[in-house]
């Protein structure tokens with residue numbers, strides 16, 4: 001086999017389908033969020049407004065978070081110095097795990113190097129170590145959950161997205177005594193819809209199943225204290241295992257799960273992706289700790305965040321630009337074609353200094369390609385004026401779809 005030819009041919013497939021990924025080469029600028037510098041291919045540097053940030057609340061630049069990280073850097077140094085078991089448990093890890101557990105009203109929490117690793121490790125551990133466990137996974141679950149379920153090798157049922165009747169039917173096929181785990185998310189980040197948590201939990205409880213809830217796109221942003229949709233909906237005590245990231249609204253990096261003492265101790269003791277890796281740097285734990293403490297106390301940030309999202313949805317709709325029916329802070333705009341979606345994104349960047357990454361297959365199904373816009377509390381009205389004018393110009397010039405159905409029928 002000619003290996004180089006093989007790689008080149010598979011990359012060419014991606015280019016042909018308009019699915020080859022190009023990363024914007026950005027430099028974030030403290031104090032200027034959501035503005036950043038963009039290093040272009042021709043060697044110049046352009047100022048851009050970022051509209052697809054997962055640092056949803058700007059906490060990655062918050063002065064208190066930065067200060068906490070500087071203090072930890074000067075006192076504890078750069079790296080953690082080991083795995084958690086072999087000298088790598090820093091006091092900041094312990095404090096952060098306590099803070100996260102108390103935030104979610106759970107007995108205990110456990111840190112991972114990312115949300116991806118948290119999902120993979122927790123699901124693999126439960127699925128491979130609980131004899132006879134069957135997994136029930138929502139069809140739109142994130143790749144990290146799909147891979148965790150798959151690598152656990154536990155038998156699985158994929159239920160229709162958010163459809164608790166389908167979940168009920170599938171759970172009904174198994175005895176009450178069969179161990180079961182229902183795996184789902186609260187906020188689905190590509191469509192911006194929110195799962196009916198109470199209904200899903202009710203069905204799971206009826207069948208004596210455990211629940212595993214990914215709140216990655218909700219922590220920091222929902223509930224009066226910001227611990228997520230389970231808090232907002234008053235059901236967090238009924239969720240068996242809660243999983244989230246510290247890389248999005250918390251603004252740093254890392255992931256975690258929160259649950260009962262025994263369940264957390266079980267994953268701590270058997271989870272390979274927790275045990276066999278160097279722990280997060282103390283600076284990261286200190287920054288996340290400060291960020292969570294801040295977020296717990298500042299509901300006004302969440303109110304402003306929701307207002308910004310609602311305002312942007314209304315303004316785009318007024319321009320006859322097709323916003324998908326999101327009930328969350330995510331503003332997905334339908335394009336429905338991979339090449340046009342990339343073109344729209346390129347033009348926004350090159351002509352208008354607005355950065356919104358195109359979302360194409362395989363992240364979303366073919367025909368539903370979109371621009372996924374994430375306004376933050378730090379996007380001002382003037383930023384929104386600029387974005388809306390740019391989107392209007394591009395929709396006219398590229399003759400992009402004006403409704404979701406019209407585009408799907410093309």
Ligand SMILES: *Cc1c(COP(=O)(O)O)cnc(C)c1O
Pocket residue numbers: 114115116117119142144185189214216217245246247253254255
């Ligand atoms: C981003 C994401 C993750 C992974 O979290 P990281 O901390 O970025 O690894 C997990 N689940 C969902 C739904 C996500 O969107």
